[in-house]
Amino acid sequence: xxxAHPSRPRAGGILLLGPAPPALADDTRRLLAQLExxxxxxxxxxxxxxxxxxxxxATRFCLRAEVAExxxxxxxxxxxxxxxxxxxxxxxxxxxxxxxxxxxLGPLAFEFPSHAEMAxxxxxxxxxxLAARKTALAFYTAxxxxxxxxxxxDPERGFTVRPGEPLIAALRKxxxxxxxxxxxxxxxxxxxxxxxxxxxxxxxxxxNPPLLVALQRQWERRALTSEEFRSVFLHEHGAxxxxxxxxxxxxxxxxxxxxxxxxxxxxxxxxxxxVLYLGGGLFTNFWTDDPxxxxxxxCLEMFQWRHTAYTDxxxxxxxxxxxxxxxxQALQADPAQTAGILQQMLCLxxxxxxxxxxxxxxxxxxxxxxxxxxxxxxxxxxx
Numbered sequence: 001x002x003x004a005h006p007s008r009p010r011a012g013g014i015l016l017l018g019p020a021p022p023a024l025a026d027d028t029r030r031l032l033a034q035l036e037x038x039x040x041x042x043x044x045x046x047x048x049x050x051x052x053x054x055x056x057x058a059t060r061f062c063l064r065a066e067v068a069e070x071x072x073x074x075x076x077x078x079x080x081x082x083x084x085x086x087x088x089x090x091x092x093x094x095x096x097x098x099x100x101x102x103x104x105l106g107p108l109a110f111e112f113p114s115h116a117e118m119a120x121x122x123x124x125x126x127x128x129x130l131a132a133r134k135t136a137l138a139f140y141t142a143x144x145x146x147x148x149x150x151x152x153x154d155p156e157r158g159f160t161v162r163p164g165e166p167l168i169a170a171l172r173k174x175x176x177x178x179x180x181x182x183x184x185x186x187x188x189x190x191x192x193x194x195x196x197x198x199x200x201x202x203x204x205x206x207x208n209p210p211l212l213v214a215l216q217r218q219w220e221r222r223a224l225t226s227e228e229f230r231s232v233f234l235h236e237h238g239a240x241x242x243x244x245x246x247x248x249x250x251x252x253x254x255x256x257x258x259x260x261x262x263x264x265x266x267x268x269x270x271x272x273x274x275v276l277y278l279g280g281g282l283f284t285n286f287w288t289d290d291p292x293x294x295x296x297x298x299c300l301e302m303f304q305w306r307h308t309a310y311t312d313x314x315x316x317x318x319x320x321x322x323x324x325x326x327x328x329q330a331l332q333a334d335p336a337q338t339a340g341i342l343q344q345m346l347c348l349x350x351x352x353x354x355x356x357x358x359x360x361x362x363x364x365x366x367x368x369x370x371x372x373x374x375x376x377x378x379x380x381x382x383x
Contacts, residue, residue, distance in 0.1 A: 125252025
């Protein structure tokens with residue numbers, strides 16, 4: 001069933017690591033059955049070998065080279081769903097297909113100690129996408145509010161859940177107007193944290209209830225935000241030394257677009273933009289009733305910040321969003337200028353301080369840590 005190809009090493013795709021051959025064989029069979037159910041098995045190459053870290057046994061799953069080049073040339077996953085006619089908006093099976101296919105296409109391996117962890121990772125990504133589609137917020141950089149019936153605020157502890165209020169329901173009410181009847185104020189960074197936390201908590205409810213209890217207690221005591229949230233809950237995939245391809249994204253990724261303009265990035269909240277990848281070439285737009293961003297529309301919007309920055313009476317740099325909208329509308333009639341802007345912005349960001357030489361694309365993506373009993377690497381500091 002498994003063929004070894006020592007002469008053709010593949011670095012990416014999905015890597016299952018096994019503590020012992022029987023367990024690894026069982027996990028391999030489970031993943032093959034999952035691929036078969038989604039009608040993907042015939043397109044997947046399975047390679048038995050050694051773990052690059054431990055030297056133990058491992059099994060790598062990746063799309064066959066000729067299929068990968070046909071479906072996602074150059075690791076370009078933005079058009080994958082359209083090319084395969086996947087209806088991810090209506091079919092969760094198609095959404096799962098897109099998630100698995102983009103992981104199988106990965107230039108860097110997604111490593112899992114078991115099939116259970118891999119399946120949980122896919123479900124978390126699916127949860128994040130489904131929650132992000134329902135999320136609609138008010139964008140504020142200096143103010144924030146939450147539903148008062150289930151949240152409370154303390155300057156030292158942040159927004160915490162009231163004791164006895166279920167975290168999952170509280171996160172839904174804070175982010176989804178269909179659950180609360182209104183939009184609450186968020187920054188883009190905090191918004192992505194809440195949606196990712198919701199996706200993780202939903203999976204814990206299914207696969208690791210004791211960890212969900214601990215997560216509930218954590219959020220009743222103290223919220224984890226910013227760098228602490230990132231270190232506790234997320235893995236970074238890719239790096240400046242080993243950047244991911246600029247058009248490679250997996251549904252459920254958290255993505256950073258950096259504002260390369262030195263002046264406009266002094267406006268609070270406009271240092272860049274944190275978004276979640278929804279699949280199908282779309283990125284979240286929580287703030288308006290406009291459709292989600294494409295890679296191009298996000299870059300074009302960010303480019304206009306440099307032309308709409310002003311200094312207010314208090315001496316603070318601000319962005320005039322109405323002028324951003326007007327400039328974007330005018331840009332639609334100028335394909336040559338649009339192409340020039342995209343050529344500049346669709347480049348890897350400069351790793352140094354803000355520089356006009358760099359674009360707005362980051363080298364890495366972020367996704368949720370492991371959550372299953374016995375293999376979870378998500379450690380809550382206060383619980």
